[in-house]
Amino acid sequence: MKIVIGYLYGDLMNIYGDTGNIIALQKRAEWRGIDVEVKNISVGSRLKKGEADIFFFGGGQDQAQELVSRDLVVSRKGKTIKSEVERGVPLLAICGGYQLLGDYYRPHKGPKLPGISLFPAYTLASHDRMIGNIIIDSMFGKLVGFENHSGKTHLKKGTTALGMVNKGWGNNGKDRTEGCIHKNAIGCYMHGSLLPKNPKLADWLLKKALEVKYGKEIELEPLDDTLELQAHQMAVKKFG
Amino acid sequence: MRYNASMRLLSAILLGKFVAFLTKLFKLGGGSAAPGLYALSIEPDLVKKLALKIPKNVVVTGTNGKTTTAKMLAHFAKESNLKVIRNHTGSNLERGIASTIISYVNPWGKQKFDLGIWELDEAAFNSVAPKLKPDLVVFLNIFRDQLDRYGEINTVLKRWQETLKKIPSQTKILINGDDANILELASSFKGHIQKFGVKDFKIVGESIVHKKEQENLDFEAKDVKLNGLNGSTFQLKIENLKLKINLPLPGIYHIYDTLAAFASAYHLNLPIRRLADTLKTYSPAFGRVEKLPFGYIFLIKNPAGATQVFETIAPNTKSDDHLLLALNDNLADGTDVSWIWDGEFEKLKVQSAKLKVICSGDRAEDLAVRLKYAGFDPKKITIEPDLKNAFRQARSGLKGKLFILPTYTAMLELQSTLAKSGLKKHYWEESD
Numbered sequence: 001m002k003i004v005i006g007y008l009y010g011d012l013m014n015i016y017g018d019t020g021n022i023i024a025l026q027k028r029a030e031w032r033g034i035d036v037e038v039k040n041i042s043v044g045s046r047l048k049k050g051e052a053d054i055f056f057f058g059g060g061q062d063q064a065q066e067l068v069s070r071d072l073v074v075s076r077k078g079k080t081i082k083s084e085v086e087r088g089v090p091l092l093a094i095c096g097g098y099q100l101l102g103d104y105y106r107p108h109k110g111p112k113l114p115g116i117s118l119f120p121a122y123t124l125a126s127h128d129r130m131i132g133n134i135i136i137d138s139m140f141g142k143l144v145g146f147e148n149h150s151g152k153t154h155l156k157k158g159t160t161a162l163g164m165v166n167k168g169w170g171n172n173g174k175d176r177t178e179g180c181i182h183k184n185a186i187g188c189y190m191h192g193s194l195l196p197k198n199p200k201l202a203d204w205l206l207k208k209a210l211e212v213k214y215g216k217e218i219e220l221e222p223l224d225d226t227l228e229l230q231a232h233q234m235a236v237k238k239f240g
Numbered sequence: 241m242r243y244n245a246s247m248r249l250l251s252a253i254l255l256g257k258f259v260a261f262l263t264k265l266f267k268l269g270g271g272s273a274a275p276g277l278y279a280l281s282i283e284p285d286l287v288k289k290l291a292l293k294i295p296k297n298v299v300v301t302g303t304n305g306k307t308t309t310a311k312m313l314a315h316f317a318k319e320s321n322l323k324v325i326r327n328h329t330g331s332n333l334e335r336g337i338a339s340t341i342i343s344y345v346n347p348w349g350k351q352k353f354d355l356g357i358w359e360l361d362e363a364a365f366n367s368v369a370p371k372l373k374p375d376l377v378v379f380l381n382i383f384r385d386q387l388d389r390y391g392e393i394n395t396v397l398k399r400w401q402e403t404l405k406k407i408p409s410q411t412k413i414l415i416n417g418d419d420a421n422i423l424e425l426a427s428s429f430k431g432h433i434q435k436f437g438v439k440d441f442k443i444v445g446e447s448i449v450h451k452k453e454q455e456n457l458d459f460e461a462k463d464v465k466l467n468g469l470n471g472s473t474f475q476l477k478i479e480n481l482k483l484k485i486n487l488p489l490p491g492i493y494h495i496y497d498t499l500a501a502f503a504s505a506y507h508l509n510l511p512i513r514r515l516a517d518t519l520k521t522y523s524p525a526f527g528r529v530e531k532l533p534f535g536y537i538f539l540i541k542n543p544a545g546a547t548q549v550f551e552t553i554a555p556n557t558k559s560d561d562h563l564l565l566a567l568n569d570n571l572a573d574g575t576d577v578s579w580i581w582d583g584e585f586e587k588l589k590v591q592s593a594k595l596k597v598i599c600s601g602d603r604a605e606d607l608a609v610r611l612k613y614a615g616f617d618p619k620k621i622t623i624e625p626d627l628k629n630a631f632r633q634a635r636s637g638l639k640g641k642l643f644i645l646p647t648y649t650a651m652l653e654l655q656s657t658l659a660k661s662g663l664k665k666h667y668w669e670e671s672d
Contacts, residue, residue, distance in 0.1 A: 015384065015392065017543075020581025020613075027613050061392045132575065146576045191578045196609050227612050230623070231605035238602075 002035035003209050006052025008081070008097065009060070009068050010040040016148065018058035018094050020193025024202050025054065032221045034210070043067065047077045054090050054209040055081060057097030059191075065096050065105075069113040072100065078116035085118055090184035090208040094194065098179070098187030099123045099151055119180040119187050120156040121171075128152075133239040134168030134190060136178045140201045142166070144235035145190030153189075155180055162188050167240055184208045197235065199228045249347075252283035253290075256342035272327075276338030287334060288371040290341045294325065297356040297372045298504055299365070301400075302380025302416070304545045305497040306332070306359040307525040308489070309380060312501035317355050319518045320510045326357035333364045337372070355508070362396045366403045376412045376507050378500050381419045383544035384582070386574035397421060401428035412507050416496060417457050434458040436499040438474075438492065459503040461485075461495050468556045469536065476516070478506055483516050489524055491552035493545070532663065534635065535561075535642030539651050541573065543582035546645075550588040553643055559594040560640035565611075566601035566627055566650035573647040577603045585614035596637075598622045600630035601650045627653050 005025055026036045041047050060068065072078035081101075085091055091101075099105045102121040105113040115122075127150065134147045143163060152172035155161060161171070162179025170178035170189070179188025184205075188194070195202040203220055210218045256279030263274055279286055291297060300310050314324045327340045337358060344353060360368050362385070369377065379400070382393055401424075404413075409431035416422045417435030426433050436459035461474040469490045476483040476499070487498050498519075506512055524530065530537040538553065540546035557563075569575050589611075597620055599607040604625045612618045624630040627650060634642055646654055658664045 014582075016576070017578030017581035020578070020610075023581065023613050061394050063394055146578055148576060191576065193578055193581045196581070196613060197606070224618070227605070227608050227618050227621070227623075231609045234603075234605045 001033075001210060001214070002037070003029060003053040003206070003213065004051065005036060005038045006041050006047070006055045007038055008055055008057040008077075009042050009064075009071075010038075010056075010058070011042050012064040012068055013058045013060035013097055015059055015061060016095065016146075016191040017193050018056075018191060021056055021058075021092060021094070021195040021202075024193065024195035024199075025056070025206060028199070028202055028223065029206055031223055034206075041077065043071045043075075046075065047080045049080060049084060052084075052089070053213045054205060055084070055092070055185075057091065057093035057101065059095030059097060062107075065100065066113060069100055069105070069115070072116055073114060082116055082118050085183055085185045088184055088208065088212040090205045090212070091118075091186065092195070092205060093185070093187040094191060095149055095189055098189065099153065101185075101187055102153065102180075103156075105151060118185060119182055120159040121153050121180050121187075122156075123151040123153045126150050126152045128173060130169035130173055130189075132168055133235065134170065134178065135166040135236060135240050136163035136168075136170065136190075137166055138163030138179075139181075140198065140204060142232075142236055142240075143190065143194070143198050143201060144232055144239070145188075145192035145194050145197070147189040148191065149189050153180075162186055184212075197228060197231045199223070199225045199232075248283050249286065249289055252279040252286050253342055253345060253347045255279055255282060256339065260339065260343055272339055273333070273335050274339070275342050276335035276340075279342055280335060280338050285371075286338050287341065287368065288373075290338075290345055291356065291372045293345065293351050294341075294356040295354050296376075296508065297358065297374045298376045298378070298508070299369050299372055299374040300357070300359045300378045300380065300500070300504075301362065301365040301369070302378070302422075303362065303383040303385045303542060304548075305380045305493060305500070306361070308494065308497040308528050309378065309500045309504075310357045310359045311525045312498060312522060313504050314357050315518065315522045316501060316505045316510055316515045317357070317508070319515060320505075322354040322510075323352055324355050324357060325353040327359060332359050332361050334368050334371075337368055363399075366399050369403060370406055374407075374411060376414065376504055377407070378504060379413070379415045379422050379425060380496065380500055381416050381544075382421045383542055384579070385542035385544075386576075386579075393421060397424060400425060404428045405430075414459075414500060414503050414507070416500075418496075434503065436460070436496070436503050438464060438495055438499075459499050459506070461499055464492070464495060466490070466492065469553070476502060478502070478512065481512065483513060485516055485519065487519060488522065489529055491529075491548055493548045493552075494529070532642075532644075532658075534638060535644065537644045537646065537651065537654065539648065540565075540583070540645045541648050543579050543584075546580075546583035546585075547587060549645065550584060554588050557595060557643065558640050560638075562596045562598070562634050562638050562640070562642045563588075564598045564600060564630060564634040564642060564644045564646075565607055566630065566644070566646040566654070567599070567603040567607045568601045568647050568649045569603050570649045572649050577606050580606065580610045583610075585610055589615040594620075596620065596622075596634075598624055598630050598634045600624050600627050601647065604630075628657055631657055 101118040102115045161177035256275040260275040417437035437457045438461045460477045464474040471488040538549045
């Protein structure tokens with residue numbers, strides 16, 4: 001078996017150690033004998049249906065974010081990503097990537113950055129810096145990470161959050177929701193990196209990717225996650 | 241009015257000196273912040289006023305290499321019989337600068353120093369540098385570092401540009417000509433900027449690389465040869481002058497610090513040719529790269545710096561060496577440990593597969609996971625959050641060398657462990 005990880009704008013959107021998520025997906029697939037290819041899909045490149053089996057979208061600096069927001073629309077990649085997600089292709093978006101996949105991002109000054117409305121959510125710039133360790137309760141159990149954002153994301157009615165904040169700020173610091181989940185796509189504010197310390201979530205993304213690609217139910221071979229879970233529990237104990 | 245202002249300055253200095261005396265008396269640490277903090281509360285313009293008493297001031301900023309550069313320049317200055325004042329314990333916020341000046345200043349009479357050398361971190365630079373009225377400013381590099389504290393690279397650059405606009409045009413500015421981000425500063429300064437760099441080498445490790453031709457360099461290192469952990473040799477070119485340099489510090493990143501120190505010395509009219517020979521007796525700043533009787537300490541604090549350390553030590557490790565890494569998440573380390581996923585621990589792995597590895601510090605577990613995903617065998621990784629115990633374990637059964645790679649506060653803790661066990665002096669007692 002083989003999976004292709006589509007690293008969306010990996011050359012522009014990769015601050016806060018989000019590359020760790022790519023490393024985690026890659027290693028956890030390779031340890032099970034699954035071949036992995038990481039493809040950088042960026043400004044100027046095209047995206048065809050079926051080209052990637054799983055998408056990752058990290059956060060970027062403000063300047064990069066504007067460039068990427070424009071490219072998602074102009075190059076029609078945004079449309080393709082959306083229809084792929086509707087088909088079940090899994091996606092993980094963190095921070096800036098998460099914001100660009102909502103309806104829009106409204107900065108302090110200047111025009112709104114349009115999103116691609118993959119997640120029924122919108123983000124407003126704020127003057128609060130929401131920063132620190134975060135723990136949430138989700139369908140994957142407790143998830144641990146580190147958030148650092150000033151944009152406040154609001155989920156529209158009927159939208160499912162990734163989880164509820166146990167410790168930290170989450171989407172907007174008010175309604176206790178964190179992140180968003182739509183089909184097999186997840187967006188959230190959790191750096192850390194997220195996947196290495198939350199192996200259950202990493203494996204869920206891999207499993208969905210393989211199931212969509214090969215059209216059958218897949219059981220992933222279990223791995224020895226002693227170290228990962230130790231780091232996970234340390235975070236829960238120390239910051240919870 | 242005038243009388244009040246000078247009284248205020250005097251009381252601020254005396255209070256600062258008194259606090260420094262108390263901290264020393266009760267052994268509350270090195271006293272590198274508290275005296276300045278109290279003095280500034282009485283006289284907020286203390287740094288500005290006292291800096292005028294120093295004949296010449298040099299400011300060094302950048303993400304990595306500040307302390308090494310400042311210490312080397314201080315070494316050159318002392319070798320040239322200048323009296324130097326500098327913030328040498330890495331306390332580089334305004335209160336650290338204030339503490340240092342207070343400890344040296346004679347409130348009543350003639351001052352005893354010729355040159356101030358100030359290292360300022362990315363944020364402190366903007367508030368403190370203009371107050372120091374520097375004759376020379378050095379920009380070493382900019383890498384992502386503690387984004388929870390400094391913000392994004394573009395934000396740091398933008399603030400530096402604003403500060404540069406306020407600096408008088410006769411000030412000498414030296415920048416790293418190989419760092420594409422740093423080069424963007426040039427347009428914001430009214431005066432003349434000079435560049436230093438290494439021939440045929442480009443700084444890597446940043447996400448947005450603006451491809452540019454090699455800049456014309458005013459201070460250039462050519463014919464670079466790296467000699468493992470012992471250091472490197474290169475030819476230094478300044479205008480028509482060519483000098484052979486034997487640098488006793490390993491890794492290409494130290495060549496940049498050395499270039500910056502030489503370029504600064506050149507501008508201060510120090511006898512460059514003679515100074516090249518004094519590098520033999522230069523000892524690096526504590527913990528940056530420190531030789532111990534049984535191994536080495538290399539400070540790691542951000543992705544670019546850590547990767548440079550890995551590149552430097554990995555080819556020089558043997559299978560009977562031990563590796564002790566310590567990751568803390570205190571404010572001075574950065575509370576977000578995500579950065580370890582940007583550091584290329586894979587490079588450390590290449591030759592180090594068989595090493596005994598101990599992960600320590602408040603986030604020892606995060607470090608262990610990072611190493612596992614970099615290809616280390618999880619069974620060979622020991623987790624021991626307590627640094628003292630980890631240090632003891634790392635030394636037991638050691639036949640080769642011990643490589644210790646701590647983050648900033650772990651390094652300070654380690655220094656005190658070393659001092660207590662009689663292996664070295666307290667860092668604040670170390671001479672320059």
